[in-house]
Amino acid sequence: MSRSMTVADAIASDLGEMETSHVFGIPSIHNLPLYDAFRRHGGFRIVTARTEGGAVNMADGYARVTGKLGVVITSTGAGAGNAMGGLIEAVTAGSPLVHLTGQVPTPYLESGRGYIHEFEGQNTMLGALDKGVYRVQRAAQASSIFRRAVATALKAPQGPVSVEIPIDLQAQSIERPQFYVASLVESEPDATAIRAAADRLAGAARPVLWVGGGTIRSEASDAVRTLAEMLGAAVVTSQAGRGVITEDHPLCIGHFAAFPEAKALIASGDLLLSAGVRFRGNETSNWDMVVPKTHIGIDIDPHASGRNFPSTMSLVTDARVGLETLIRELEGRAIDPKPGYRREVEGVRRAVRRRLRKTLGQWEAILDAISTTLPDNAIVVRDITIPNTSWGNRLISIRTPRTSLHASGGGIGQGLPMAIGAGVGQPDRPVILLAGDGGFLFRLGDLATAREQDLGLTIVLYDDGGYGVIGNIQDRYMGGRRVGADLWTPDFEMIGKAFGIETSRVGDADRFRQCLEQAVSSPDIQMIVVDVKAIGPMHIPFAGPPGSGAILEPHD
Numbered sequence: 001m002s003r004s005m006t007v008a009d010a011i012a013s014d015l016g017e018m019e020t021s022h023v024f025g026i027p028s029i030h031n032l033p034l035y036d037a038f039r040r041h042g043g044f045r046i047v048t049a050r051t052e053g054g055a056v057n058m059a060d061g062y063a064r065v066t067g068k069l070g071v072v073i074t075s076t077g078a079g080a081g082n083a084m085g086g087l088i089e090a091v092t093a094g095s096p097l098v099h100l101t102g103q104v105p106t107p108y109l110e111s112g113r114g115y116i117h118e119f120e121g122q123n124t125m126l127g128a129l130d131k132g133v134y135r136v137q138r139a140a141q142a143s144s145i146f147r148r149a150v151a152t153a154l155k156a157p158q159g160p161v162s163v164e165i166p167i168d169l170q171a172q173s174i175e176r177p178q179f180y181v182a183s184l185v186e187s188e189p190d191a192t193a194i195r196a197a198a199d200r201l202a203g204a205a206r207p208v209l210w211v212g213g214g215t216i217r218s219e220a221s222d223a224v225r226t227l228a229e230m231l232g233a234a235v236v237t238s239q240a241g242r243g244v245i246t247e248d249h250p251l252c253i254g255h256f257a258a259f260p261e262a263k264a265l266i267a268s269g270d271l272l273l274s275a276g277v278r279f280r281g282n283e284t285s286n287w288d289m290v291v292p293k294t295h296i297g298i299d300i301d302p303h304a305s306g307r308n309f310p311s312t313m314s315l316v317t318d319a320r321v322g323l324e325t326l327i328r329e330l331e332g333r334a335i336d337p338k339p340g341y342r343r344e345v346e347g348v349r350r351a352v353r354r355r356l357r358k359t360l361g362q363w364e365a366i367l368d369a370i371s372t373t374l375p376d377n378a379i380v381v382r383d384i385t386i387p388n389t390s391w392g393n394r395l396i397s398i399r400t401p402r403t404s405l406h407a408s409g410g411g412i413g414q415g416l417p418m419a420i421g422a423g424v425g426q427p428d429r430p431v432i433l434l435a436g437d438g439g440f441l442f443r444l445g446d447l448a449t450a451r452e453q454d455l456g457l458t459i460v461l462y463d464d465g466g467y468g469v470i471g472n473i474q475d476r477y478m479g480g481r482r483v484g485a486d487l488w489t490p491d492f493e494m495i496g497k498a499f500g501i502e503t504s505r506v507g508d509a510d511r512f513r514q515c516l517e518q519a520v521s522s523p524d525i526q527m528i529v530v531d532v533k534a535i536g537p538m539h540i541p542f543a544g545p546p547g548s549g550a551i552l553e554p555h556d
Contacts, residue, residue, distance in 0.1 A: 003176050007142040007169050008037035010176040011100070014146055016043055020069055022424060024049060024058040028075030030102030030117055033170035035073070047424055047453060050445030052079050054417035056086025056099065056160075057443070061421025063095045065379055065402050065429075067219070069154060070097040070421070076104060076164070077117035080126065085411060090160040091129050092409035093240065094213060096153040097160035098146075101126075103135070105168040123164065131159035139172040156300035156318060158217060188325050189317040197296050197313055198329040204271035206341055207233040208292065210257070211319075213240030213408075214276015214299060220244065220320035221401045224275070227327055228252075232338045234265060234345040238277050239406055243398035251345055255394050256352040258285045265348045266291060272309075274298065276319035279308035282410075298322040356391055359540040363387065365509030366535065367395055370432075370460075373516050378430045379422045381405040383415025385436025386468045390542035392434055403429075413442025416459075420446060423455040430458065430520055437463040437489050447499045450525055457526075458519040459501075464532035465489050472543040492529045503527040507534030 005013070011034060015023075024047045027035050038044045049055035052074040059070030070090075074083045080101045090097050103122070108115040119125075127133040132152040136142045146163055153161040188194075201207065209228050215221070221244050228235045228251050235245055235252045247254050256262045266272070267290035275298040281287060287308055297304065297311040298319055305314035315322050357364055366387070374380065376399045382388040384407050398404040405422060407414050419433040440461055450457055471485035496503025506512045506528060519526035 004173055005176055006033065006037065006171055006173055007136070007139050007165065008033040008171065009041065010143045010174060011146055011165075012037040012041040012044070013176065014143055014150075015071065016041060018069070018150065020071055021045060022047065022062060023071045023073060024055045024062070024421065025073030025100075026050075026052055026055055026075065026079065028079055028102060028117075030076045030079075030104065030167045031073050031100070031170070033167070034100060034102070034165070045424070047420075047449065049417065049449055051443065052082035053084070053086040054443050054446045054449070056083050056090060056097070057414045057417035058421035058424070058449075059097050060086065060090045060093065060095045061381070061405055061418035062425040063097060063421075064093065064405055064418075065422045066425040067217070067402065068425075069150060070095060071100070072097060073100045075117060076102045076122060077119040079117070080122055080162075081119070084125070084129070086414065086417075087126075087160050087162075088129055089407060089409045089411060089414055091131070094158050094217065095160065096158040098149055098153050099126075099130070099160055099162040101162060101164055102170070103164045103166040106137075106166045109166060126162040126164075130162050132161040133164070134161070135164040136166065136169055139169045139174045142169065142174065143176055156217070157214075189315045189322055193313065193315060194325050194329050197315065198326055198333070200271060200294060200296065201231060201273065201326065202330060202333050202335050204231065204294075205336070205338060206269045207231045207271045207273065208236060208266050208269040209233040210236045210238075210272060210274045210277050211241045211244055212238035212275070212277025214319045215241055215244045215323075216276075216401050218276065218318050218320040219401070220275065220323055223320055223323035223327060225249070227323055230327065230330060230335065232342050233273070234269070234348070236262065236266065238280065238283055239393060240408060241277060242404040243401045246399040247397045248399060250349065251342070253345070253349050253352065255283070257283055258289070259352040259355060261348045261351040261355070263289050265345070270294065271296070275323060276300075278304070284308070353395065356395060359538055360391060361539045362509065362536045363391065363538055366512055366530070367391060369509060369513035369516055370396055373513065373520055374432060375430060375520075376400060377403065378432055378520075379403045379405065379426060381415050381419040381422060381431065381433045383407060383433070383435035383439045384410060384412040384469075385434070385439060385462050386464070386472070386542050387462050388434050389469065390538065412436070412439035414439075416440065416443045416450070417446045419457055419459075420450050420453065420455060423450075423457050424453060427455075430456065432458045432460065432520070434460045435462070436468065437461060437465065437492070438467045438487060441489075444495070447495075447501070451499055451501070455525055456523045458516070459525070459527040460516070461492060461527060461529045462532055463489065463492060463529050468532070469542060469544060472541045475541070476543040492527070496527045501525050501527050503529060505529040505531060507531040509535070
């Protein structure tokens with residue numbers, strides 16, 4: 001049975017049937033039929049960003065904290081081009097997004113005649129980074145193409161997918177079919193392989209469990225904790241895997257793999273079980289570390305096997321399915337509790353945190369204020385800035401899944417829109433954004449979106465008057481020859497006032513704690529500007545991730 005409606009209405013109906021209720025984007029002459037359809041359909045919360053890249057970041061943040069599909073609408077041409085930075089972040093993070101972009105009318109498509117917003121290479125541009133890119137060329141196929149795009153975005157490994165819909169087709173009437181979709185069940189890995197893997201796990205005396213963002217996306221938190229406790233395994237997390245097991249757990253080393261004590265523990269292990277982790281360069285000292293020769297890898301992506309560290313056995317399956325299958329196979333087996341190894345793991349857990357804390361100086365009090373003020377369910381969004389990259393990404397304890405957001409691709413300025421998306425997706429949870437002044441100005445206009453959406457967002461803005469980490473790198477590796485790092489910055493208190501945001505500037509830890517406690521308890525958006533120079537320098541200045549200096553130092 002089919003129903004007559006426009007292509008735009010069919011897309012809105014498709015999303016409604018998928019129980020998608022949030023759409024992020026910017027209206028344009030080449031997507032107005034889509035916007036009008038979402039408004040007339042009802043049931044959608046339409047969030048208007050101030051930049052296309054910000055809109056993608058918002059949809060990304062929403063997807064990460066909810067586990068649902070993120071939907072973003074942009075214009076064509078320059079509008080789609082502006083979205084590219086946000087799409088790169090979504091690709092790196094593995095976030096399931098559908099990016100709807102308009103296109104010029106079909107008679108002018110890729111004609112080179114100069115129709116407004118025309119860009120002949122848009123499809124190629126988007127296809128260079130998206131998991132998939134589709135173009136609606138016949139109106140009757142719009143629903144099937146759109147549903148294929150959604151399925152592609154949601155199928156593991158997840159990622160963003162773009163759909164181009166020419167403006168003349170958006171308003172064209174079609175007979176929309178009724179879809180009947182069978183449920184998809186994740187298959188379990190081969191039983192023989194599971195038994196062999198379980199045999200090795202049961203016999204391991206010094207097992208290490210290294211988990212990443214794939215365990216978050218697959219909702220594998222219970223399985224990670226159960227298997228770790230069953231084996232007495234040390235748990236190392238990637239940045240993206242933080243919170244899959246509470247970082248207060250005595251077996252959780254956390255996001256410290258590149259620290260000397262953790263490196264030594266991993267190297268001394270007799271078995272590594274990895275699940276949904278990419279082993280990124282900046283998280284492994286650019287792979288300059290020794291891992292156990294016996295390595296069992298679990299990843300839904302077959303290309304992950306041996307990508308960065310050799311695998312003895314690769315189980316190509318969903319992380320949760322693979323871990324739960326191993327747990328069932330291990331139940332009832334006699335497994336040595338290894339109390340001596342467990343005590344060693346607990347000692348390493350404390351040692352890496354002590355080592356990092358010793359570098360902080362006066363910033364240790366700022367860390368403690370954040371750690372003791374935020375409730376366990378707070379969503380912590382961290383942009384690229386010195387306090388986050390050096391200690392916030394490791395020492396601010398994350399206790400539950402989907403409460404830790406960061407810029408996976410390393411691009412600054414994406415924190416504010418990601419926090420907005422998180423706040424829209426989880427309105428009953430406190431959201432705190434930790435950002436630097438340089439990156440914050442990238443997406444300053446999105447403060448208007450935060451106000452417009454009436455979000456109870458807490459913004460902690462570290463103001464050091466420039467691109468601090470770039471300045472530190474230039475100081476350490478380029479003889480102090482600073483270029484482009486020291487910036488003129490505005491009065492952020494006045495900016496806050498202009499946006500109707502209660503803003504405080506603080507220069508000591510006691511005042512910071514007072515302001516943070518007040519901000520977190522407030523239903524309104526609040527901003528705390530931290531005077532970095534007044535707090536003082538860290539004992540050891542942060543000058544980039546591992547390997548930053550090697551590429552800058554002169555070579556013969």
